[in-house]
Amino acid sequence: MDYIKARTYIDESHRFGGEMGLEAITCLLEKLGNPQDDLQFLHIAGTNGKGSVGAYLAAVLQEAGYRIGRFISPTLYEYRERIQINGGYITEEAFGRLMDPVVKAIGELKAEQKPLPSPFEIETALSFLYYKEKQCDFVLLECGMGGKTDATNVIRNTKLAVITSISMDHMEYLGDTLGAIAGQKAGIIKPGSRVVTCRQEKEAMDVIEQVCKEQGCPLYVGEKTQAELVTADLDHMVFTYREETYMIHLAGSHQLENAVLALAGIRALQDAGYRISFEQIRNGMEKARWNGRFTILRKNPYLVVDGAHNPDAAKKLQESLRMYFPDREFVFLMGVFRDKQYDAIAKRMAPMAKEIVAMETPDNPRALPAEELGEVLKKYQSPEHVHVAGSLEEALQLGEELAKKEDVIVAFGSLSFIGDLTKLSEKMG
Structure with a gap:
């Protein structure tokens, strides 16, 4: 299938189901041989800051020599932006070619009268095929909405679960209290993963701590109060954190919190045995870019x-x-x-x-x-x-x-x- 036909197919798939839950994407991925089971994930949920924290993590891990797949939504400039490896977008050829097995699988699901996937679920499944084909070391996966019932939560091999700042949004789907929303976001926490979050409101923090306890997962908290701003202008920000100095180029008062959360995530990966030097961390943080946010x-x-x-x-x-x-x-x-x-x-x-x-x-x-x-x-x-x-x-x-x-x-x-x-x-x- 060529790229234009593949895009048209996805656009027209809005008429399929698209219900919240994991049933449709689970059925689709089973037909595709469960490519996600051969990948390792850094899974990110949260109300705000997912993209920025992901940008820092991806930049540091690339600097450390890892091959990083990144699945983001929404995109700003180009549709293929949502499926990346080390910052390069999926090619039109690869996108069209990988849609062939996906379309075949959906045809089989239709014949079997099983739940059909939404456009987001199709894109998610196709991205897994691509990341497996390209042998990514990690896939940095952003939740579309929520966490527990988000299509991305079909994965098993979560090495790091990241929960960014939680506030009130999508209440019709996620609940009308911070605790309920935090419960949805914390649904990405799985046994065997390490968990990192920023200092949340108490209602949300209590939920995250409880889920970590239930799942037996160590929790790392990126404390913004442990960071000290040295200088900030529209081009860069310099700050100290845990006795080290860093420079970042993402603007916005909230970027200090996002950067500290990413650094806590890197520390969790180091504790899990991944080799990432301080020099690589500092260089990666400085190289991180994320457009459209201030x-x-x-x-x-x-x-x-x-x-x-x-x-x-x-x-x-x-x-x-x-x-x-x-x-x-x-x-x-x-x-x-x-x-x-x-x-x-x-x-x-x-x-x-x-x-x-x-x-x-x-x-x-x-x-x-x-x-x-x-x-x-x-x-x-x-x-x-x-x-x-x-x-x-x-x-x-x-x-x-x-x-x-x-x-x-x-x-x-x-x-x-x-x-x-x-x-x-x-x-x-």
Whole structure:
């Protein structure tokens, strides 16, 4: 099968089941010979920070000479970005070729009237075939949503279970308390794995500690309080942690917590017998990159993009803006999905802006219409300072007209439009 046909098949598979749970992907992987059982995983769950922590871990392990598969979602710039090895995307040839056995297996499942996989489950299964074929040492696997019933949790050989910052998100699926959500995230913890997390709220921390105890897994906690910030600007951050000094290039006030969590994860892998030197750790941390998370696209005026799509991420974005731009005024471009807590995000962010543009995330059925978002924003900002854009291009043009040279334009609310916005910014110069 060629790449275009493979992509079309996946797009059309939305009409299949797609129920939460592991039954469909388990059936599919059995047909494919369970390639995941021949791989070793670093499994990451959490509300915010999964991508950044994964970027640090992948960079350090690559620096140490390991071959690292990485499965990420959502992607920003290119569909094939979701399946990577050492930073290189899966080729179109490999993607099309590996879809052949997947399509054959789904045909057999249909004939047997067994549950059929969702697009995400198909991509997950195909990635396992690819990582096995390429003999990856580790696969760094990000949960799509939750943990316990996420399609990625079909794996067995979890060497490291990473749980990043937990806050309220996807409550209709994961529960309406921190404890319930933490229980879902902690579902990735399996006997024989080591577990690493940051210092969570007590309700969430208690759940993680209890699951570790039940599964007999050692727990490592990356304590942000043990780190000391030496210097920080938009290009780099220098900090000390456990008497060593590190430099990172991911911007944002929350990156200190993410970096410390990744360092705790590396320590857990060292304790498990994997050879990773301090020099490799320091070099890997410095080489780590992760676009779309407090990323500066250009200056004069500054244009910042950030995937803040829930109240906790919005709070961290707000902290970062105050940290890096304490004396500047802001023009916000906001676009969200209708299934997000957009009112809470608007309540936090809108009063901070001198002007705010509501936009609709393009080509997505989950998008909240710009007009509806504009009405919500008017609850927290004077109506004359709230604008509605009919397209991403119009939103960016409006933002540039409203901003002075010394102001900062900030686009946030979803990762889904960042790739398109980046291309638009480059095109508009």
